[in-house]
Amino acid sequence: EPEVTQTPSHQVTQMGQEVILRCVPISNHLYFYWYRQILGQKVEFLVSFYNNEISEKSEIFDDQFSVERPDGSNFTLKIRSTKLEDSAMYFCASSEQGATYEQYFGPGTRLTVT
Amino acid sequence: KNQVEQSPQSLIILEGKNCTLQCNYTVSPFSNLRWYKQDTGRGPVSLTIMTFSENTKSNGRYTATLDADTKQSSLHITASQLSDSASYICVVPAQGAGSYQLTFGKGTKLSVIP
Secondary structure: OOOOEEEOOEEEEOOOOOEEEEEEOOOOOOEEEEEEEOOOOOOEEEEEEEOOEEEEEOOOOOOOEEEEOOOOOOEEEEEOOOOHHHOEEEEEEEEOOOOOOOOEEOOOEEEEEO | OOOEEEEOOEEEEEOOOOEEEEEEEOOOOOOEEEEEEEOOOOOOEEEEEEEOOOOEEEEOOEEEEEEOOOOEEEEEEOOOOHHHOEEEEEEEEOOOOOOOOEEEOOOEEEEEEO
16 A cells, blocks of 8 residues: 655754755655644644645744655655754655545654754 | 644543544634544554535544534544554644645544553
């Protein structure tokens, strides 16, 4: 069964460093998403991406964040200068079509900023 | 601001017993409501998506109900198994029909014990 994959599973970085989290969505899906979950808290939407552009973003997704689909399979989230409060689990998701369609989540990348 | 409130916060039941989890939401206009299962440290996995016209939907031992008038949903788990131990999260699109942004509840943490 097709699934969303994410790498790395765990990333440790120092405050101020740039990180890139990588995702491979399900191959025939057209919509891609990033979410984050701070330990013990609820999952929060960051951004949605369709047709090579951001379709929607939350207040959390400020200028420190960017997303890219560099090729036909990968979808990346870049955090330019990490802060301690960026420590969280980051989930990538994809869906075949838009808003009312099922979103399939990856296993997550745990980002630890020290 | 759209809210998703879930109860109880946590629940412990004996293997083989049934349980019901509750969700109240305030999003308007309503598009759909989703229930996800999230194992610790893993990505959410969809159980059901319910639209306005559906008031009951089943997926194996999971049955979700929706009352769009009172803006309440419930998830009923029948004959619980140890593998049902997880967080169960109620999710709605943040801005109604056109939004890709999902608003997550805090979840109900279910523990099934032998």
